[in-house]
Amino acid sequence: xxxxIAALPGDGIGPEIMESGLTLLETIGKKFQHxxxxxxxxxxxxxxxxxxxxxxxxxxxxxxxxxxxxLAAIGGPKWEKAEKTPEDGLxxxxxxxxxxxxxxxxxxxxxxxxxxxxxxERVKGTDFIVVRELTGGLYFGQPKHWNDEEAxxxxxxxxxxxxxxxxxxxxxxxxxxxxxxxxxxxxVLASSKLWRxxxxxxxxxxxxxxxxxxxxxxxxxxxxxxxxAFDVIVTENMFGDILSDEASxxxxxxxxxxxxSHAVSGPSLYEPIHGSAPDIAGKNSANPMSMILSVAMxxxxxxxxxxxxxxxxxxxxxxxxxxxxxxxxxGTTTTTAFTEQVKAILEK
Ligand code: NAD
Ligand code: IPM
Ligand code: MN
Numbered sequence: 001x002x003x004x005i006a007a008l009p010g011d012g013i014g015p016e017i018m019e020s021g022l023t024l025l026e027t028i029g030k031k032f033q034h035x036x037x038x039x040x041x042x043x044x045x046x047x048x049x050x051x052x053x054x055x056x057x058x059x060x061x062x063x064x065x066x067x068x069x070x071l072a073a074i075g076g077p078k079w080e081k082a083e084k085t086p087e088d089g090l091x092x093x094x095x096x097x098x099x100x101x102x103x104x105x106x107x108x109x110x111x112x113x114x115x116x117x118x119x120x121e122r123v124k125g126t127d128f129i130v131v132r133e134l135t136g137g138l139y140f141g142q143p144k145h146w147n148d149e150e151a152x153x154x155x156x157x158x159x160x161x162x163x164x165x166x167x168x169x170x171x172x173x174x175x176x177x178x179x180x181x182x183x184x185x186x187x188v189l190a191s192s193k194l195w196r197x198x199x200x201x202x203x204x205x206x207x208x209x210x211x212x213x214x215x216x217x218x219x220x221x222x223x224x225x226x227x228x229a230f231d232v233i234v235t236e237n238m239f240g241d242i243l244s245d246e247a248s249x250x251x252x253x254x255x256x257x258x259x260x261s262h263a264v265s266g267p268s269l270y271e272p273i274h275g276s277a278p279d280i281a282g283k284n285s286a287n288p289m290s291m292i293l294s295v296a297m298x299x300x301x302x303x304x305x306x307x308x309x310x311x312x313x314x315x316x317x318x319x320x321x322x323x324x325x326x327x328x329x330x331g332t333t334t335t336t337a338f339t340e341q342v343k344a345i346l347e348k
Pocket of ligand 3: 242
C-alpha cells in the first residue's frame with residue numbers, strides 16, 4: 001500500500017527525534033512492503049526562519065492533503081517574542097484541521113517499571129489513556145488579550161464541543177475496562193458545571209461504563225498515588241495538558257509519551273506530548289521513544305497496520321530491556337545509537 005505522510009520536524013530536539021521516527025518508518029516500509037511517501041514541511045520556529053510564518057500556507061496544504069501527519073516538537077527561546085510564535089502556529093494547525101480529540105496513552109510494562117522515580121510496585125501495570133479536548137477551552141476562548149496592566153483569558157465551551165470529546169472517551173472506555181474518570185473543577189468553574197452535567201447525561205447511553213468524577217486538584221494527586229486505578233480519563237484542554245505531563249513521571253520520563261489527535265474527518269496528527277527540550281537540543285541525547293511510539297500510533301490508528309505497529313513497539317522495548325537507555329532514563333545511549341539498535345532488530 002501507498003501512504004502519504006506530512007512530516008513536521010520543528011525545533012530543538014524535534015529534528016533529532018523525527019530523524020529517528022522516519023528512519024524506523026522506512027525500515028518498517030521495507031520489511032512489510034509499504035510505500036510511505038514522506039514530505040517534510042517547515043513548521044514552528046523553523047517555519048518562521050524559513051518563511052516568516054510558523055505555519056506557512058504550503059505546510060497547511062501539505063498537512064490537509066496527507067493521509068497522516070507526524071509532528072516532532074516546536075518552540076524555543078529564539079521565537080518567544082515573535083509576533084506569531086511557534087505555539088500560535090501549533091494551535092492554528094490543530095484548530096484548522098479540527099483535531100479536537102487528543103489521545104495520550106500512559107502505559108508501564110513490567111520491564112520498565114523500575115525506571116520510574118515512583119515505587120516500582122505502585123507503577124507496575126499502569127495502563128490508562130488521557131483523552132484531552134484539544135480545540136477549545138482557555139487556549140481558544142475570546143476575549144484573550146494582555147497589556148502591561150491587565151490580562152484576560154476566557155474558558156469557553158459549547159455543549160457540542162464537550163459532547164463530542166466525552167462520547168469519544170466513552171467509546172474508548174467500551175473497548176477497554178469500561179471505567180471512565182471525568183476530571184473537572186465543577187466546584188468552581190462554570191464550564192466544568194456544564195462539562196459534568198454533559199458527562200452524566202451521556203453516561204445514561206453507556207450503562208456498562210462506570211463513571212466517576214474527580215476535581216482536577218485531587219486527580220493530580222491520585223494519578224501519582226495510585227496510577228493503576230485509572231483506565232480512561234477525559235478532561236478539558238488545559239487540565240489534560242498538565243495531567244499528561246504529570247503522568248509521564250509514572251513512566252520514568254516525559255520522553256516516553258506519544259499522542260494522536262483526531263478530527264471528525266481528515267488526517268490525524270501524531271506527536272510526542274513533550275516540547276522541543278531546548279536544554280538538551282543538539283546533543284544527540286533526546287529519548288526518541290515518544291516519537292517512535294507516535295509512529296506506531298499512526299500505523300495502527302490511521303493505517304490499520306497493526307502487525308507493523310506491534311513490530312516497531314516490540315523492537316523498541318527490546319532495546320530498552322537490553323539496557324540501552326537515553327540520559328533522561330539514567331543511561332548513556334545516544335538518540336542515533338538507540339535508533340540503530342531498533343533498526344537492527346527490525347531488519348533481523
Ligand atoms: P519540554 O517538554 O520541551 O521539556 C521539559 C523537560 O523534559 C526538559 O528538561 C527536557 O529536556 C525534557 N524532555 C522533553 N522531551 C524529552 C525527550 N524526548 N528526551 C529527553 N528529555 C526530554 O518543555 P519546556 O522546556 O517547558 O518547553 C520547551 C519548548 O517546547 C517551549 O517553547 C514550549 O512552548 C514548547 N513545547 C512544544 C510542544 C509541542 O511541540 N507539542 C509541547 C510542549 C512544549
Ligand atoms: C502540548 C504543548 C502545547 C499545548 C503548547 C506548546 C501549545 O504543551 O502539545 O502539550 O499546550 O497544547
Ligand atoms: Mn503540553
